[in-house]
Amino acid sequence: MPEPRTRKLTATSYVVLGMLSYSPATSYDLKQWVANTIGNFWAFAHSQLYDEPARLVADGYVAEEVEEGGRRRRTYSILPPGREALREWLSSPTVDQTEVRDLGLLKLFFLNFGTRKDLLQLARDRHESHRERADAYEDQRTEIVDYADRWQVKTIELGIRYERCVEQFWSDFLKELEEEDLS
């Protein structure tokens, strides 16, 4: 008789376990927190935050409490095995390479099948978009710096650096293109 195979947890799993480590929450709470924090880098559809806690309950990492009457809302809280799984993950080596899923980058890669106009448009759009995102992160950092925990602030700081770096790239690129168009 084979052991009941425990599934391999995904990034989504750890996001849920991590959030629940701060406090019990409903899926909606998770959705909110995620949207304002790591959801900025790594998007999760709200239905994932409904599905994943249910799976974690089945795995025995999380407990579910169903509200009596009313909407019968489900509140999840982390159990000791869940905390343990999170700790283990935190202390395991991080082998996977970072992925940067940027449609702008993809388009640039294939842009010799497009027009010069497309290119300029792309560069302007992306420049603008990364600038806005960087500004938003800076505001967010100011808002949370006094009470959020230290590593979360660091996370945003990396986001800021990243966005500024990409903003700069597009800006330099744009300048290069515009100079060419003059001559």
Added chain:
Amino acid sequence: MPEPRTRKLTATSYVVLGMLSYSPATSYDLKQWVANTIGNFWAFAHSQLYDEPARLVADGYVAEEVEEGGRRRRTYSILPPGREALREWLSSPTVDQTEVRDLGLLKLFFLNFGTRKDLLQLARDRHESHRERADAYEDQRTEIVDYADRWQVKTIELGIRYERCVEQFWSDFLKELEEEDLS
């Protein structure tokens, strides 16, 4: 009778269409090209590069030629509607936000549930890993700069900037941590 709904193409679709715009190819060829170029940022499982061309054939964007005898390998080539779809995509606005799927970042975010040791380990690992990746990109750039097309080189240059930026982040962070440990 409703029109046969044309599906919405995904990033994978455009990668295949883009690659096939350069030349006809088998799935294996695609796999190779992708692995050495955009696959660095955005990973595609090899099976996706077998599935997606088949879908594009069904959609009428791509033609398939099956080798007679032997392995009956399938070679794909782009058709005019495929080129058109790619052009349209290239000239459409890029609305989706960039996603940075970085497990290191996720771990940092939740690191107050881990130990200081984990934190140092993480910072060292990630620093090293991003440095290596940046070095690799630089080599790659040198190799291709003379014959690859211009926007592809730009793509790598963005990769280099990105990796250097993140490398710097972890390096600064590490320094900060090590100074604390002394006092």
Added chain:
DNA sequence: GAAGGCATGTAATGAGTTACATGATTAT
């Protein structure tokens, strides 16, 4: 008390991932 938006969830579909499988080719 009606409208609009926020909160809460499920279902259907499609895509991505992993594992499996085996045919060619090259090196020894």
Added chain:
DNA sequence: ATAATCATGTAACTCATTACATGCCTTC
């Protein structure tokens, strides 16, 4: 000739995405 690795593909499964559906609360 055998082993090893490269090339080629399919199947099963899990996940993610999208669309749908409706309850609840506020505000006018």
